Amino acid sequence: MKRQKRDKLSRAHSKGYQAGISGRSKDNCPFQTSEARSEWLGGWREAIGDRNTGLYQ
Numbered sequence: 001m002k003r004q005k006r007d008k009l010s011r012a013h014s015k016g017y018q019a020g021i022s023g024r025s026k027d028n029c030p031f032q033t034s035e036a037r038s039e040w041l042g043g044w045r046e047a048i049g050d051r052n053t054g055l056y057q
Helices: 008-021 034-053
Strands: none
Touching: 008 034
């Protein structure tokens, strides 16, 4: 069986989360389409929330 790639929106959310955890600015979003950008920013916001609650240092 072939491995399926994760869909692009899921990957955008994951990349946004990683950016937020590492402390990068939300202005660094690499996506241009509104759907992918929205997912990236959602992941970024989630990561910032996790950092503020102390899950990551």
